Amino acid sequence: MTPTSPSRVVVLALFVYVVSLPLEIPERGGFPLEVHTATGALLLLAALLLPRGAWSRPPAAFWWFAGYFYLFICMGVMTQYVGQWLKDAATFLQVLLLFWVTSTLLRDVRLATRVLLAYVASCVFLSVLQRLGVTASVAEVGSIAVRMTALGQNPNTFAHNLSLALLILVGLAYGADRLGSTRRPLVWLPAALLGVTIMPTAARGALLSLAVGLAIVLLPRGSSSRQLRNVVLAGLAFACLTVIVWRSDAMRDRLVASAESNDLAKREDLFPAAWAMFLQRPLLGWGPVNNRFELVRYVPRNELPFRETHNLMLELFTESGLVGATPFLIGLALCVRAAWRARTGAFGVLPLAMVASLLITKMGTAGIATKMHWLVLACAVAWTPLRATVEWPARSRAGAPLRTQVSSTAN
Numbered sequence: 001m002t003p004t005s006p007s008r009v010v011v012l013a014l015f016v017y018v019v020s021l022p023l024e025i026p027e028r029g030g031f032p033l034e035v036h037t038a039t040g041a042l043l044l045l046a047a048l049l050l051p052r053g054a055w056s057r058p059p060a061a062f063w064w065f066a067g068y069f070y071l072f073i074c075m076g077v078m079t080q081y082v083g084q085w086l087k088d089a090a091t092f093l094q095v096l097l098l099f100w101v102t103s104t105l106l107r108d109v110r111l112a113t114r115v116l117l118a119y120v121a122s123c124v125f126l127s128v129l130q131r132l133g134v135t136a137s138v139a140e141v142g143s144i145a146v147r148m149t150a151l152g153q154n155p156n157t158f159a160h161n162l163s164l165a166l167l168i169l170v171g172l173a174y175g176a177d178r179l180g181s182t183r184r185p186l187v188w189l190p191a192a193l194l195g196v197t198i199m200p201t202a203a204r205g206a207l208l209s210l211a212v213g214l215a216i217v218l219l220p221r222g223s224s225s226r227q228l229r230n231v232v233l234a235g236l237a238f239a240c241l242t243v244i245v246w247r248s249d250a251m252r253d254r255l256v257a258s259a260e261s262n263d264l265a266k267r268e269d270l271f272p273a274a275w276a277m278f279l280q281r282p283l284l285g286w287g288p289v290n291n292r293f294e295l296v297r298y299v300p301r302n303e304l305p306f307r308e309t310h311n312l313m314l315e316l317f318t319e320s321g322l323v324g325a326t327p328f329l330i331g332l333a334l335c336v337r338a339a340w341r342a343r344t345g346a347f348g349v350l351p352l353a354m355v356a357s358l359l360i361t362k363m364g365t366a367g368i369a370t371k372m373h374w375l376v377l378a379c380a381v382a383w384t385p386l387r388a389t390v391e392w393p394a395r396s397r398a399g400a401p402l403r404t405q406v407s408s409t410a411n
Contacts, residue, residue, distance in 0.1 A: 006053035006105060013039075013046040014105055017098075018115050019122040021372050022161040025151045036371050037091070040098050047101045056104040059338070059381040064331030065096055071324045078287030085288045091369045099374045106382040109346045113178050116168050116379075123165035124190045126150055127197040139201070145250035148200035159203030160361050161372060163210035166194040167217065167357055171350035174233060175217035178347065195241065199248035204255060205364035211241065213357035216349055266299060267310050267364065273298035274314040278321070285321035294318075312362035328368075332377075339380035351380045 020039040047054035069092055079085045106112040129135040130150040139149040139158075149155040172178045173187045198206060218234035245251050257263040274295060277286060286294050292306035295318065301307050309315045316325035339355040354376045362373070 004053040005108075007046070007050040010043070010046045010050055010054050010105070011111065013043040014102070014111075014115060015118050017043045018119045018375070021119065021375070022123045022126055022158075022165070023151070024153060024157075026153060037094065040094055040371060043101065044094070044097055054101055054104060056107075058100050059103055059334070061331040061334040061338070061377070061381055062096070062100055062103075064327045064334065065099070067327035068320075068324060068331065069093065069096060071320060071327065072288055075284065075287055075320050075324060078284070079289050080287075081289040081293070088288060088369070095369045095371055095374045098371065099378050102375055102378040103382045106379055112347075112379070112382065113172065116172060120165045120169050120190070123162050124193060127162060127193050130197055131193070145202045145253045147202045147250055155201040156203045156205060156365060159198050159201040159206035160209065160365075162194050162198050163206040163213075164354070164357060164372065164376070166191055166198075167210060167213040167353060168350070169194070170214060170237070171217045171347075171353055174230065175350045175353065176347040192240070195244050196248075199244055199251045202248075202250035202254045204251075204258060205361060207241075207245065207251065207255075209357040209360040211238070212360055213353040214238070214241075216353035216356055219349065269299045270295070270307065270310055271314065274309040274311065274318050278314065278317040281321060282317075283321045283323055285317060285319050285324060288319055291315070291318040308366045310364055310366050312366055312368065315366035315368060335377045335380045338384040341385060342380060342383040345383045345385045347379075347383050351383050355380050 017036065017039040020036045024035050069089075072092065073089060076082075076085050076089065106115065126135065127150075130148075135150040137149055137152050138146060139153075139155040140147040147155045149158045151158075169187050169191050173184045179187070198210070214237055215234065218230045218237065245255070254263075262268055276298070277291065277294060285291060292308055295307040295309065296305060299307055309318060313325075313329075316328055319325075336355055336359075339351040342351040343349050345351075358373050358376045367373070
């Protein structure tokens with residue numbers, strides 16, 4: 001059966017959404033809607049009005065995440081903070097639908113490659129502006145280091161976005177071989193720019209997730225010449241990363257502080273407190289949003305009346321207990337399995353590297369509805385060979401299909 005290509009409007013909305021992901025501006029003069037929330041809504045609206053090629057049968061993980069969402073709604077009766085609970089519910093519903101739509105659209109190998117390059121281009125553009133001082137801002141002046149960011153973003157979020165872009169760039173060039181031999185040398189300049197921009201953020205989690213992702217992307221495999229190439233590249237990449245880290249006062253000082261004094265930016269206090277909360281209510285947890293306000297009693301915070309666990313597992317366990325966390329974790333495990341199976345697909349080990357990097361990120365952050373992370377999961381389930389991998393028909397000026405390439409295995 002010939003696949004139906006999505007509308008150009010839907011494809012354009014997809015590009016706008018992906019490009020907007022790293023360009024969030026937290027301080028917008030009181031405007032309540034995040035940029036990527038607005039662009040995500042536009043993508044969903046375009047997909048609903050022009051559904052051709054935008055929707056397919058949802059992956060199995062979708063239904064498990066939907067099961068978590070159902071329990072989140074049911075457990076809302078336990079919350080004392082209805083307004084925030086409704087906002088969180090609306091946000092998760094949006095990312096769940098975006099997960100469905102993007103996992104359909106990104107099955108097109110050519111489109112997926114261009115979408116990833118668009119995301120990289122957005123991050124490189126933001127890095128240039130940050131290095132020129134146009135968007136640079138001080139995020140935190142601590143006793144250990146001065147942390148820099150861009151557009152007033154959280155330095156960890158900014159660094160994680162850039163590290164993912166760097167991983168995608170190297171992965172497309174050398175992991176998936178999607179850029180061709182003549183274009184591969186062109187990735188080093190933007191990769192270096194992304195690397196030096198990450199360091200002033202002093203985001204240790206982003207550095208670790210990047211290192212693990214690069215190690216997976218550059219694993220020796222394939223022919224002998226390719227294995228040798230990847231070994232040499234891995235050595236060069238980690239040597240360059242080490243030099244950049246050592247020359248960055250902020251990153252070096254925070255890493256030294258972690259090694260010498262176990263300073264993990266209060267996570268050393270948050271993790272035991274959150275685990276104690278889970279043991280008190282292991283089945284149903286403390287309820288959506290309630291858990292954050294309960295956690296602040298254990299680890300006080302002056303500037304805000306609540307605390308986040310800074311760990312995905314602990315966030316799920318304290319929020320909805322084993323009952324709510326189980327379907328979410330099953331859905332996540334299915335995405336990990338899809339990324340593992342995608343090693344034989346068009347993008348090679350890149351989806352596995354992206355998901356591994358994501359999992360490490362979520363060990364230090366608790367954002368369940370972070371849109372960039374759901375795009376990574378969508379890539380994993382879209383690129384597994386167990387689902388169809390397509391290249392939509394090219395179109396003539398009159399709109400008639402010119403050619404179709406389809407490769408799939410039985411589902």
